[in-house]
Amino acid sequence: MPAFERIKREQVLARFLELVAIDGPSGHERRVADHLLPVFEELDMRVVFDHADSQVGGDCGNLFAWWKGTNPDAEPIFLSCHMDTVLPTGNLRPVVDDGLVRSDGNSILGADDRAALGAYLEGLRAVHESGVRCGPVQIILTVSEQPGMLGARAMDYSLVRAKRGYVYDSSGDVGQLILQGPFSDRFRIRFRGRKAHLGLAVEEGINAIEMAANAIVNTTLGRIDAETVVGMGVIRGGEMASIIPDEVEVVGEVRSLVEDKVREQIDRVAAMAKEAAAAFGGQAEVVIEPKYQGWSIDPASEHVRAASRAAEYIGATPYFAETLGGADTNIFVEHGLTCMTLGIGFQKIHSFDEHISIDNLEAAARHVAAIIEGRTVANQ
Numbered sequence: 001m002p003a004f005e006r007i008k009r010e011q012v013l014a015r016f017l018e019l020v021a022i023d024g025p026s027g028h029e030r031r032v033a034d035h036l037l038p039v040f041e042e043l044d045m046r047v048v049f050d051h052a053d054s055q056v057g058g059d060c061g062n063l064f065a066w067w068k069g070t071n072p073d074a075e076p077i078f079l080s081c082h083m084d085t086v087l088p089t090g091n092l093r094p095v096v097d098d099g100l101v102r103s104d105g106n107s108i109l110g111a112d113d114r115a116a117l118g119a120y121l122e123g124l125r126a127v128h129e130s131g132v133r134c135g136p137v138q139i140i141l142t143v144s145e146q147p148g149m150l151g152a153r154a155m156d157y158s159l160v161r162a163k164r165g166y167v168y169d170s171s172g173d174v175g176q177l178i179l180q181g182p183f184s185d186r187f188r189i190r191f192r193g194r195k196a197h198l199g200l201a202v203e204e205g206i207n208a209i210e211m212a213a214n215a216i217v218n219t220t221l222g223r224i225d226a227e228t229v230v231g232m233g234v235i236r237g238g239e240m241a242s243i244i245p246d247e248v249e250v251v252g253e254v255r256s257l258v259e260d261k262v263r264e265q266i267d268r269v270a271a272m273a274k275e276a277a278a279a280f281g282g283q284a285e286v287v288i289e290p291k292y293q294g295w296s297i298d299p300a301s302e303h304v305r306a307a308s309r310a311a312e313y314i315g316a317t318p319y320f321a322e323t324l325g326g327a328d329t330n331i332f333v334e335h336g337l338t339c340m341t342l343g344i345g346f347q348k349i350h351s352f353d354e355h356i357s358i359d360n361l362e363a364a365a366r367h368v369a370a371i372i373e374g375r376t377v378a379n380q
Contacts, residue, residue, distance in 0.1 A: 004373070007123070019114040027059065040065045043125065056151060063140075077166070080328060082144075108350060123367075174360050174366075180297075181257075192283045228258070235248065250273075297338075307367075345364070
């Protein structure tokens with residue numbers, strides 16, 4: 001019997017519900033790690049942590065779990081996801097209805113990325129039970145991914161024993177193979193005006209909020225083209241309603257599949273900010289912070305073909321896609337690892353409407369087992 005056929009739908013669902021019940025927002029992943037340690041022990045996996053927590057300000061480092069497989073001389077692969085959720089889930093009340101798992105509307109669900117974690121555990125369990133011949137597997141679980149892949153940036157890469165692998169962290173159904181991820185830069189614009197009392201010296205003031213508002217209104221935001229998006233997500237400044245503010249900061253970012261387009265949009269944002277500031281007699285200081293490099297992988301490579309064959313083998317439909325979503329994949333590739341992002345089916349992540357189908361939960365575990373087993377349609 002192929003390993004994936006040992007996957008039990010009800011067990012996959014139970015595992016997922018168990019994992020999303022653990023409150024582990026960014027910086028507080030220790031509860032998740034402590035829950036996993038006995039599970040990895042049952043799977044005969046050796047676990048070590050790095051010291052990323054000292055750099056990201058969390059309570060836990062990145063977790064590395066190693067299983068030698070049944071053919072320890074074969075090339076190992078890694079499977080990775082993040083342990084943190086974007087918001088706390090202490091009030092999570094999951095609802096299972098009509099083939100979906102969703103929150104009750106009072107919290108996020110946390111399927112991003114607990115769905116992947118559950119798939120890895122159930123896929124490995126099935127491989128263990130089957131006794132199929134397979135190479136070593138390393139599970140890499142990162143911390144503080146949501147604030148900007150901080151755990152992956154701070155990772156001790158000397159602990160990464162497998163040099164190729166997969167990151168299940170995309171909204172596409174199981175079978176989605178992401179071939180390209182974005183470049184991204186963050187920008188910070190500090191508008192500087194002149195402080196004055198609203199009632200006693202209004203004419204002497206230069207309102208930094210007004211400058212920022214003018215720049216925002218006249219800057220093209222959202223989708224620029226099929227490959228590029230621009231956003232402004234933070235604005236802060238001001239002291240009191242009766243004081244004309246002299247300083248306001250706006251923070252945003254640009255993402256594109258084409259590196260040159262990132263710089264082009266950053267230049268446009270900066271030019272609009274400086275033009276708005278000058279019109280009011282103020283100044284705009286623009287600081288650019290590189291976030292991550294883009295990545296791509298050849299669809300004809302054996303790494304992609306292995307994921308595609310595994311999808312076909314379990315009865316899923318493989319399909320190629322690109323994404324403007326950042327993931328640990330971006331950072332892993334920067335450090336010389338061969339990897340790609342795979343779809344796992346969560347929807348409306350980071351919202352109280354987040355949900356995932358039980359079909360995708362089951363298919364993800366089956367896909368993990370098939371990738372580990374390394375079976376192909378041709379050798380059925």
